[in-house]
Amino acid sequence: MQMYNEIGPRRSYRFYFYVLVAIVSFAIGWEASRLGWFTTNMVKVETNNNAGKIFDQSKKNVDMGLFWKIWGELEDKYVDENVIKNESMVYGAIKGMVNALSDPYTVFMTPEESVQFSESLEGTLEGIGAELTVKDKNLIIASPLKKSPAEKAGLLSGDIIYKIDGKSAENMNLVDAINKIRGKKGTTVTLTIIRKKLDKPFDVTIVRDSIDIESVTEEKLPNGIVYLSVNQFNDKTNDEFGKYISELILNEPKGLIIDLRYNGGGYLDIAVQLLSYLMPKDTSAVIIKERGKGDNTLYTNGNPKLLNVPLVVLVNDGSASASEIVAGAIQDHKRGVLMGVKTFGKGSVQEVEKFSDGSSLRVTIAKWFTPNNRTINKVGLIPDVVVEISDEDIKKTYDRQKEEAIKYLENLKK
Secondary structure (H helix, E strand, O other): OOOEEOOEEEOOOOEOOEEEEOEEEOOOOOOEOOOEOOEEOOOOOOEOOOOOOOOOHHHHOOOOHHHHHHHHHHHHHOOOHHHOOHHHHHHHHHHHHHHOOOOOOOEEEOHHHHHHHHHHHOOEEEEOOEEEEEEOOEEEEEEEOOOOHHHHOOOOOOOEEEEEOOEEOOOOOHHHHHHHHOOOOOOEEEEEEEOOOOOOOEEEEEEOEEEEOOOEEEEEOHHHEEEEEEOOEOOOHHHHHHHHHHHHHHHOOOEEEEEOOOOOOEEHHHHHHHHHOOOOOOOEEEEEEEOOOOOEEEEOOOOOOOOOOOEEEEEOOOOOOHHHHHHHHHHHOOOOEEEEOOOOOOOEEEEEEEOOOOOEEEEEEEEEEOOOOOOOOOOOOOOOEEOOOOHHHHHOOOOHHHHHHHHHHHHHOO
16 A cells, blocks of 8 residues: 655655645746645655656657657757757757646646745745636636735636736646746736626736745634634645644634635645544545556544534635645535535646756646545535625625634534
């Protein structure tokens, strides 16, 4: 049986760190992670020792002679000789090969992009602070990060990015979009947005900024109810969540709200660790299905500290990947109540491999299912209690979903 620990599954020749990245974070101009990738969880991998390996062409049934013929034609004939750069052409060829899979979550990253992606999962971002995904060849805002320039500018989950600084974003891949959106703090980018409820596109000019994502924040509410907002599943999340949970035990909370709205995912292992605080040890958390292998169930692994505290989990269409793993397990085991609106629906698992030149490949290597063997991919999770936020709520900055969660927990005590 394959074993998973805090850095992913152990294999004989290297370690993989699973990431459930669903979307790309615009904050750094990279996916997300938090971005955007809504991705669902990754990184920390040893250099691939097979980099540069020459594959047996006969087994691949591909004539690589055409590739080299075109390479030679470009080198010999292209009018601007100064733009012929071997490294850029190699990276471009690899990206074309990867993009041919038509999987927005399988992406080749250059050394520079790899650094940016790692920073996004460490919670250090710079840009506009939004998560991006691709749907039906459209660039979509999965969610603006809390207190980010994107949120302050009024961007909403589901907004389509039609243009970036006046240039069409149609059919643009995630990496290209990020490269155009990211930039230095203090600079601006103008996005042309299409919103379902509006008849015409409109422009939003956003000033880029440094963004320090607080992985977990706490608010103590009346009547012994505690509200924890989990904004990302990164390297900091387990420690921060565990710290708050340890403090809660001393005060014997009467109810707990965990807010996963606009949380685009992160590390798969962190999602399992979070569940370990809330459910008995060895409770099924998620089922991983890889090609050519049997189902592999991951189980909670800690000492549960809040087994009997009434729980509400808030979700919306910006909750993806690792967020959906947590929400799905809580719903299947009836540990708490899911409240809000349908989640994003990102049910695949990615693995990141780093290469000796600093480049990396994030590739979809598995699909995940809830403990009851439900797939949420492209369909999302339906909350137990559906609570919509109206346009009027937004105007009045009234968080109806949060308030309904409070009412639900208060009514349990009566």
